[in-house]
Amino acid sequence: MVLDKNTAKKTAELLLQINAIKLKPENPFTWASGWNSPIYCDNRILLSYPLIRNYIRDEMAKQVEQLYGKPDCIVGVATGAIGIGALVADKLNLPFVYVRPQPKSHGRQNQIEGHLEANQSVVVIEDLISTGKSSLNAVDALRDQKANVKGMLAIFTYGFQTALDNFKDKNTELHTLSSYEYLIEQASETGYVKDDQLKTLMEWRKDPSKWTNK
Numbered sequence: 001m002v003l004d005k006n007t008a009k010k011t012a013e014l015l016l017q018i019n020a021i022k023l024k025p026e027n028p029f030t031w032a033s034g035w036n037s038p039i040y041c042d043n044r045i046l047l048s049y050p051l052i053r054n055y056i057r058d059e060m061a062k063q064v065e066q067l068y069g070k071p072d073c074i075v076g077v078a079t080g081a082i083g084i085g086a087l088v089a090d091k092l093n094l095p096f097v098y099v100r101p102q103p104k105s106h107g108r109q110n111q112i113e114g115h116l117e118a119n120q121s122v123v124v125i126e127d128l129i130s131t132g133k134s135s136l137n138a139v140d141a142l143r144d145q146k147a148n149v150k151g152m153l154a155i156f157t158y159g160f161q162t163a164l165d166n167f168k169d170k171n172t173e174l175h176t177l178s179s180y181e182y183l184i185e186q187a188s189e190t191g192y193v194k195d196d197q198l199k200t201l202m203e204w205r206k207d208p209s210k211w212t213n214k
């Protein structure tokens, strides 16, 4: 759920401005879920732009406080949300840990990196939600370590029903700064996407798990 419309529009505008949104219908991207997609939103790029990453950091920190007050710790989902998660934790003057997709196969074999105690309250920061599986895998790891997961805040979501169902199944609250809906609105208004690309995106959005460019 998007909390603030202005933030949602502004975030979409900034992502478009730094070319974080890539369109490649002729040679589709493969997503973490294995789905093929004509679109890819690379939020990692925003770390390279100090003013933009500060805006995202400040909006995320504000929304974390608004929604959850001060949790004991901020968590980033590896690797995409390690950078922004650490910035949000720093802004809120809170401890930070990150969660790997699986435990390391060598060294200390940690899945959660950093210091986290049982029963501590945490808010998870994620860069992007498609199916939600990567983020919810991190939530599982945190709960296995007896963390009290208050909720998750991501920069962007595609808003798929699958993701809503997955978050519901895991009883996890999700908020996002922006979403596909705002992105498409902004991209159409600014002429970032051409009519034929918009047509492809609308076709893809009807059944993204089955979409192919054929």
Ligand SMILES: O=P(O)(O)OC[C@H]1O[C@H](OP(=O)(O)OP(=O)(O)O)[C@H](O)[C@@H]1O
Pocket: 032, 033, 077, 078, 079, 080, 081, 126, 127, 128, 129, 130, 131, 132, 133, 134, 135
């Ligand atoms: O909602 P999902 O279907 O799980 O997809 C979204 C995930 O995919 C991306 O991570 P990726 O696996 O590409 O790795 P990275 O974070 O290391 O870049 C992104 O950062 C999310 O974590």
Ligand SMILES: O=C(O)c1cc(=O)[nH]c(=O)[nH]1
Pocket: 030, 031, 032, 033, 039, 040, 041, 042, 043, 128, 130, 131
């Ligand atoms: O689902 C994914 O893997 C994914 C989609 C997307 O648009 N951006 C991203 O970083 N990952």
